[in-house]
Amino acid sequence: METIIFDVDDTLYDQTLPFKKAFTQVIQEPFSDEKIDKVYIASRKYSDALFDEWEAGEVSTQQLHTYRITAACEEFGIGLSEQTAIAFQAAYYREQQRIQLFDAVEQLLDLLHQENKQLAVLTNGGEHHQRMKMDQLAIERWIPKEHIFISGALGHAKPKQEAFHFIEDKLKLDKAQTVYIGDSFDNDIVGAKQVGWKAIWLNHRHRKLPKSNVRSDATVFSAKELLDLFSTSIHWV
Structure with a gap:
């Protein structure tokens, strides 16, 4: 068959649509859609880099989520606090439900x-x-x-x-x-x-x-x- x-x-x-909406709501940098796309792609790179450790239980889900957005933003000169990274993930999760x-x-x-x-x-x-x-x-x-x-x-x-x-x-x-x-x-x-x-x-x-x-x-x-x-x-x- x-x-x-x-x-x-x-x-x-x-997958960029919920990311872009969460980014705009929480991080509020004056980035174009194209630049947010680049931040998104970077976040996937960092997510993949930590995925095996997450799957093995060596890092928590929250650690994975905060790392991928903080590391991606750092590439573009944005420093995020852990609190802001957690707030971003909460907004991202809400948008994924749409x-x-x-x-x-x-x-x-x-x-x-x-x-x-x-x-x-x-x-x-x-x-x-x-x-x-x-x-x-x-x-x-x-x-x-x-x-x-x-x-x-x-x-x-x-x-x-x-x-x-x-x-x-x-x-x-x-x-x-x-x-x-x-x-x-x-x-x-x-x-x-x-x-x-x-x-x-x-x-x-x-x-x-x-x-x-x-x-x-x-x-x-x-x-x-x-x-x-x-x-x-x-x-x-």
């Missing part, structure tokens, strides 16, 4: 569901927090709860092969008929390709291709391009 598996953050929805799917992703999910494709989600993060997002996105309109896989519940995070192999076993996947879609080259594309899946890089942040022997099977630069890719050939996988 053809199976399409999605990442969540910055793949199903625009997220919406990319319009083109919603259309794509409708299309794939109508074509009886097997759909699933694989996302890194804490179980409660990620489920909150997926409830807000109403993802179970297309993807059953038992097809939603969260690293915090699995005990393994992307790009570790164990996370991908767990889904293979649960869903009885045919590697040649499985494609993973995500925005992170290192976590999503490398992770999927190392276990023999196909992979589509949704590079809507126009990040540079990392130095790697791994290549995606396709790269698109917007959710609309992703929809067009499948609309052109529904049997893409």
